[in-house]
Amino acid sequence: MSLVLIIALVLVVLVGTGLGLVVSRRRGRSGLLEPPSPAPVRPAPAPVIAPDAEAGPEPEPAQALEPEPEAAPEPEPQPEPEPEPRVVERPRFRDRLSKARNALSGYMGAIGGRSRIDAETWDELEEALILADVGMAATQDLLEHLRSQVKAQGLGTGEELLGALKAELTSRLGDFDRELHFSEAEGPTVWLFVGVNGVGKTTTIGKLGAREVAAGHRVIMAAGDTFRAAAAEQLGMWAERSGAELVRGNEGGDPSAVIFDGVAAAAARGADLVLGDTAGRLHTKTNLMEELRKVRRVADQGAGTVTEVLLVLDATTGQNGLVQAQQFTDAVELTGVVLTKLDGSAKGGIVIAIHEQLGIPVKAVGLGEGIDDLVPFDPAEFVDALFS
Amino acid sequence: MFEALSDRFEGVLGRLRGKGRLTEADVDDAMREIRLALLEADVNFTVVKNFIARVRERALGEELSKALNPGQQVIKIVNEELTRTLGGETIRIAYSAKPPTVVLMAGLQGSGKTTNSAKLARWFKSQGRHPLLVGADLQRPAAVEQLRTLGRQLEVPVFSEATDPVAVAAAGLAEARRTGRDVVIVDTAGRLAIDAELMDEVRRISEAVDPNYTFLVIDAMTGQDAVTTAEAFHQTLELDGVILTKLDGDARGGAALSVKEVVGRPIAFASTGEKLDEFDLFHPDRLAGRILGMGDMLTLIEKAEQVFEKEETEAAAARLLEGQFTFEDFLDQMQQLKKMGPLSGVLGMMPGVPKEVRNAQIDDREIARVEAIIRSMTPAERRDPDLIDQSRRVRIARGSGSDPTRVAELIKQFKEMSKMMKRMGGMGSKKLAKSRRKAGKSKGKGPGGRTTGGGRVAPSTKAPLRLPNLDPRAPGAGRGLPDLGLPDLGLPGPGGVGPGRG
Numbered sequence: 057m058s059l060v061l062i063i064a065l066v067l068v069v070l071v072g073t074g075l076g077l078v079v080s081r082r083r084g085r086s087g088l089l090e091p092p093s094p095a096p097v098r099p100a101p102a103p104v105i106a107p108d109a110e111a112g113p114e115p116e117p118a119q120a121l122e123p124e125p126e127a128a129p130e131p132e133p134q135p136e137p138e139p140e141p142r143v144v145e146r147p148r149f150r151d152r153l154s155k156a157r158n159a160l161s162g163y164m165g166a167i168g169g170r171s172r173i174d175a176e177t178w179d180e181l182e183e184a185l186i187l188a189d190v191g192m193a194a195t196q197d198l199l200e201h202l203r204s205q206v207k208a209q210g211l212g213t214g215e216e217l218l219g220a221l222k223a224e225l226t227s228r229l230g231d232f233d234r235e236l237h238f239s240e241a242e243g244p245t246v247w248l249f250v251g252v253n254g255v256g257k258t259t260t261i262g263k264l265g266a267r268e269v270a271a272g273h274r275v276i277m278a279a280g281d282t283f284r285a286a287a288a289e290q291l292g293m294w295a296e297r298s299g300a301e302l303v304r305g306n307e308g309g310d311p312s313a314v315i316f317d318g319v320a321a322a323a324a325r326g327a328d329l330v331l332g333d334t335a336g337r338l339h340t341k342t343n344l345m346e347e348l349r350k351v352r353r354v355a356d357q358g359a360g361t362v363t364e365v366l367l368v369l370d371a372t373t374g375q376n377g378l379v380q381a382q383q384f385t386d387a388v389e390l391t392g393v394v395l396t397k398l399d400g401s402a403k404g405g406i407v408i409a410i411h412e413q414l415g416i417p418v419k420a421v422g423l424g425e426g427i428d429d430l431v432p433f434d435p436a437e438f439v440d441a442l443f444s
Numbered sequence: 445m446f447e448a449l450s451d452r453f454e455g456v457l458g459r460l461r462g463k464g465r466l467t468e469a470d471v472d473d474a475m476r477e478i479r480l481a482l483l484e485a486d487v488n489f490t491v492v493k494n495f496i497a498r499v500r501e502r503a504l505g506e507e508l509s510k511a512l513n514p515g516q517q518v519i520k521i522v523n524e525e526l527t528r529t530l531g532g533e534t535i536r537i538a539y540s541a542k543p544p545t546v547v548l549m550a551g552l553q554g555s556g557k558t559t560n561s562a563k564l565a566r567w568f569k570s571q572g573r574h575p576l577l578v579g580a581d582l583q584r585p586a587a588v589e590q591l592r593t594l595g596r597q598l599e600v601p602v603f604s605e606a607t608d609p610v611a612v613a614a615a616g617l618a619e620a621r622r623t624g625r626d627v628v629i630v631d632t633a634g635r636l637a638i639d640a641e642l643m644d645e646v647r648r649i650s651e652a653v654d655p656n657y658t659f660l661v662i663d664a665m666t667g668q669d670a671v672t673t674a675e676a677f678h679q680t681l682e683l684d685g686v687i688l689t690k691l692d693g694d695a696r697g698g699a700a701l702s703v704k705e706v707v708g709r710p711i712a713f714a715s716t717g718e719k720l721d722e723f724d725l726f727h728p729d730r731l732a733g734r735i736l737g738m739g740d741m742l743t744l745i746e747k748a749e750q751v752f753e754k755e756e757t758e759a760a761a762a763r764l765l766e767g768q769f770t771f772e773d774f775l776d777q778m779q780q781l782k783k784m785g786p787l788s789g790v791l792g793m794m795p796g797v798p799k800e801v802r803n804a805q806i807d808d809r810e811i812a813r814v815e816a817i818i819r820s821m822t823p824a825e826r827r828d829p830d831l832i833d834q835s836r837r838v839r840i841a842r843g844s845g846s847d848p849t850r851v852a853e854l855i856k857q858f859k860e861m862s863k864m865m866k867r868m869g870g871m872g873s874k875k876l877a878k879s880r881r882k883a884g885k886s887k888g889k890g891p892g893g894r895t896t897g898g899g900r901v902a903p904s905t906k907a908p909l910r911l912p913n914l915d916p917r918a919p920g921a922g923r924g925l926p927d928l929g930l931p932d933l934g935l936p937g938p939g940g941v942g943p944g945r946g
């Protein structure tokens with residue numbers, strides 16, 4: 057397209073929208089400055105304040121995320137986590153469930169108790185799905201599907217409807233490989249952690265590192281975030297807590313060099329797993345995404361093999377989560393998602409669209425800030441936590 | 445799926461257009477679309493409900509403007525109501541008569557409290573104050589070290605000690621008094637709204653320092669949960685304002701509207717990057733446009749407003765579509781356009797620009813070259829390029845430091861452009877309306893992959909200028925360029941979700 061044509065087009069657009077708008081905008085501005093009434097809203101039933109007391113002592117063994125090829129067949133019991141600044145409870149999906157039950161009972165209780173499926177039932181269902189961040193498109197699609205099921209199977213009660221919804225959601229979350237894989241080849245396995253700022257990448261590495269160390273692996277954490285203040289110190293503290301080793305570079309240095317060094321150090325010291333931290337970056341920043349591509353490439357170039365590239369996603373994220381997953385997978389081919397902060401009141405419903413549209417499975421879930429607060433993802437439990 | 449509101453509106457607007465009044469049914473149709481758009485932008489379900497009710501009432505009650513068609517008027521109302529809700533009173537930092545002025549930062553994990561404590565410190569410094577940063581996050585690994593690093597970068601002192609958060613906050617205040625710092629910013633650990641223990645801790649911190657300002661720091665990417673969070677923090681701490689972070693991404697930022705509705709206090713600052721200078725007072729009108737999917741339209745308009753002579757430019761555009769556009773006009777308009785900054789930047793801000801145009805590699809040196817060639821033409825040549833024969837080409841080339849083939853090429857391109865514009869302009873408005881409606885139905889599939897089709901409207905002074913569907917698959921799943929009514933609220937097209945850079 058010629059420059060001449062571009063300029064001409066720009067001109068026409070500007071005249072059409074821009075200059076035209078000036079007029080109406082000026083006009084529009086005059087009458088709008090009366091302050092809004094801060095009518096507070098109450099969209100959801102009061103948040104449940106429930107630090108699940110009964111959860112802590114439960115002796116459920118932490119499920120190993122990965123059956124390892126060479127280590128002991130029995131997952132070893134985890135070492136005493138070193139004392140945390142506050143008591144770390146061990147939330148599980150089930151505990152979340154009880155919270156969700158309370159939080160959603162306004163909707164789900166009402167729907168489940170209905171003896172007929174009427175317009176109000178559908179409205180409430182829509183509301184509950186949207187409030188769980190499932191998203192407009194997926195919600196409409198689900199409702200449509202359920203409508204046809206109601207007809208085809210003659211579902212009559214709210215309870216049957218909820219049952220159908222859960223079944224459908226669980227099947228949409230589908231049969232995915234949710235394991236974290238080790239490399240078959242010689243040399244260390246590399247797992248990379250990517251995502252936007254502040255989602256929990258570094259913390260997840262700390263938790264996973266502890267688990268893999270406990271499972272008998274020798275783990276190196278590579279501080280590929282050379283940008284954020286004290287990022288390497290933060291990872292260093294996690295390495296110490298979890299019994300992993302830290303490899304770090306210079307502040308402001310090349311992240312791919314740090315990852316490369318981490319892999320080289322692992323090979324030299326006989327460590328079999330490298331957990332590569334990266335700086336948080338918004339998927340819209342092309343230069344930073346380019347940097348990440350390079351990290352991914354370089355991580356594979358030395359003695360190691362990248363088997364997992366995990367997008368860390370904050371459960372409070374709304375519809376932007378899908379865009380994030382799309383952009384990150386375009387750049388570095390994600391193998392899975394770690395959904396963090398599901399211990400809060402947010403439901404993380406956007407991962408349904410991520411499964412469906414991108415085929416990227418959630419592999420682990422963060423349920424707190426403590427070293428033990430990471431569990432494997434379970435579709436049925438996740439769905440239960442959304443709608444119980 | 446992330447269609448801009450204006451896209452969604454195309455269908456509804458088509459029906460509204462031309463009618464003299466907004467009927468209740470019209471408004472309800474439009475409200476359905478607005479509701480969808482707001483929910484897609486992550487505005488909380490209940491907030492959307494209330495908001496729609498307000499807009500609906502206004503839309504029905506308001507007198508119809510002559511300048512806008514009904515659909516445009518609805519968008520105008522939505523935009524105004526959104527701006528009004530997001531805005532309202534702006535925050536004015538009043539410094540405590542008995543220094544120091546104390547600011548408390550609170551929010552969920554990872555929302556940006558520590559970074560924005562530092563950003564605020566920088567801002568206070570720029571206001572001639574002497575801030576002290578207090579690191580009361582003793583929980584997250586290396587949180588204090590992070591704050592100290594940022595403090596060093598800013599040359600702002602940082603206080604912390606390994607006691608407990610409430611004690612640190614109190615001691616920080618004492619330290620400020622002792623060392624004569626007049627602003628204290630207390631960074632706290634991230635906490636969940638449903639974590640009773642930690643919510644109680646932050647309440648105790650607040651009691652210990654009795655802050656003049658308590659800010660909730662919240663991530664612009666937050667979904668429906670923003671309301672729960674804002675409610676809980678507001679209940680516990682009585683917020684004075686909100687700091688909205690990570691606005692440099694492409695999230696639509698509907699959470700801001702939710703929080704504003706719940707808290708009723710101003711969104712004071714906007715954080716637009718990881719660097720400490722990427723921080724500014726909050727502009728409600730920009731965010732309103734963004735939530736509606738109207739991109740950087742407002743910024744663009746502001747610039748255009750400063751630069752262009754409205755009448756002159758309109759006349760030039762009209763000549764363009766009538767096939768009367770000359771190199772002289774082109775040169776004039778190019779001068780104006782240059783004042784808006786690099787062309788690629790302008791294109792980036794323009795919603796509804798087809799992909800071919802947006803992605804065109806634009807070299808501003810190329811613009812200079814074109815300009816030089818045109819300047820070497822005589823006025824007669826500029827009006828009638830057919831005069832330019834081989835020997836004139838050589839002369840022009842020499843005068844502009846170019847070569848004759850380039851001169852020939854430019855003239856050829858100019859003629860092609862004129863032809864294309866005239867074709868667009870010449871299309872009858874009836875035919876056009878029809879083809880647009882059709883295009884609207886075949887959502888996204890577009891009018892058969894044409895690059896120039898779609899049609900444009902004759903620029904008679906009354907009729908609106910219209911642009912063609914250049915690329916129906918343009919970012920944002922749009923259907924080409926927007927309907928560009930002249931005294932028009934814009935209805936900017938698809939794809940304009942991008943945030944302003946920096």
Ligand SMILES: Nc1nc2c(ncn2[C@@H]2O[C@H](COP(=O)(O)OP(=O)(O)OP(=O)(O)O)[C@@H](O)[C@H]2O)c(=O)[nH]1
Pocket residue numbers: 251252253254255256257258259260281284287334335336337368396397398399400421422423424425429553554584634636
């Ligand atoms: N409640 C809760 N908090 C979490 C969870 N995972 C991480 N966090 C907290 O979230 C905050 C950010 O975590 P980080 O690990 O620093 O996040 P990051 O993605 O590495 O951040 P950047 O490197 O700055 O982009 C910290 O306060 C963590 O303690 C979780 O599962 N639940």
Ligand SMILES: Nc1nc2c(ncn2[C@@H]2O[C@H](COP(=O)(O)OP(=O)(O)OP(=O)(O)O)[C@@H](O)[C@H]2O)c(=O)[nH]1
Pocket residue numbers: 253254284336338551552553554555556557558559560581584587632633634635689690691692715716717718
């Ligand atoms: N892109 C972008 N990143 C931001 C912005 N504000 C903060 N960040 C980044 O977000 C991440 C988290 O910021 P922090 O300041 O550590 O967040 P926090 O709320 O103190 O986190 P915790 O103390 O762990 O709860 C860091 O990587 C910051 O650099 C912003 O406006 N834009």
Ligand SMILES: [Mg+2]
Pocket residue numbers: 257258259281287333334335336
């Ligand atoms: Mg990190």
Ligand SMILES: [Mg+2]
Pocket residue numbers: 557558559581587631632633634
């Ligand atoms: Mg912090």
